[in-house]
Amino acid sequence: MHRKNPISVLVYNALFPSPSPSDPPCFSAHLSKNLVGEVRIETATFYGSLDTIEARYPGLNYAHAPHRKRLGRFPHHRKLFGAFDRLNLTDSEIQGFCRWEGTLWARERYERDEGVKVRDTTGMEIGEWVDRRRTASSRRRNGINVKTDIEVEIEEVPSSTAITDPVRPVDTEMQDSSEDEDDGDEQVLDESVGFALNQRLMQAAALREQGQDAPMDPEWEQYLKDAQERGEHSIEHLGIAPTLSGGIAAFTNLSEGPSPPTQPYPPVAPA
Known part of the structure; x- marks a missing residue:
């Protein structure tokens, strides 16, 4: 998609429609003043230190949803992603525009210049998901079914056996009243x-x-x-x-x- 104005100008105008004297004059100044600092904080928080090549070149993709979620915690990056959405920038436009420290563009350039492949260790301990439901269903189909017959005998109670009713509680109130009447007669x-x-x-x-x-x-x-x-x-x-x-x-x-x-x-x- 061909745009008449450079993306940097469009993004800056979206971020600062009416810039004040305290606002950066252009997007490059905004990048060096605000965005790069947030990238460094996120990288140090995520990796803990910058001793590894992966930490120095994290390869943040501003078109990738998980990376946008990580960077969206910071105020300037949250406004930047909002400007991308309002301008309807495509993934290729975003990746072509985001060329600064810590981005995917910086990692690819390092790999091309050094001739090495930066290993991404994020999520390596999480194995590939395997749908075991099919395996379980196939085992049930190929398994051995054992059928067990159970016989139950029910013994009938002879009719001559007397079934006694449970002992009912004695109505003490009626007895008390009768005793009171007897005592009254004797008195x-x-x-x-x-x-x-x-x-x-x-x-x-x-x-x-x-x-x-x-x-x-x-x-x-x-x-x-x-x-x-x-x-x-x-x-x-x-x-x-x-x-x-x-x-x-x-x-x-x-x-x-x-x-x-x-x-x-x-x-x-x-x-």
Whole structure:
């Protein structure tokens, strides 16, 4: 593609459309002031030192995408590549234009003048990619297939065998409610029996306070006998002193003992 103006002029105008006094006056000045310094920094960063021929002649190709990515980290090279894209420069135009230190043109000139080939060691440890999927598929096709038959016997459970259901949790709430109902019934029964007995005992005590004789209630006497035989209560524990003449006939309060029981009614005698 033939262009009326030199590429250097087109690139400079693209980089500096309105140059200021601080901007370089031409592309050559911009190259020596800004671009070459960035090339040296990239080369030292990539190779570590300039002791090898490869490091001194890195052969950076400004039309090669990986090299443009490496140099594009620097601001002036990033603007330069943007100008190349806006001008729609071809690869041959870019390679013919980029003829300075560190470029592919400098390496080719060194190889031509010295008669040697600069060995590019970048990526040498990465081997050639081999598609092993085809090899694996061919091995599967040519391999030996082994077919194994497996017999499974299922034993039926006899019908006579009893299958028990799992133990279900006991509803404790229902049992508690039933127990509460039973306790309530017993309490009502005790209150009904003990109330009449308590009334009789209170009447007998009132007669004794008035100096009258009152026989001991037979139910209360029988309860005292049974309780004493079982060892559940003693006479002193109940706070009374019975008078025995062929049996418990009467009782009087202890002279120095505790006061009569303060419970609303004495323990219920068995029916």
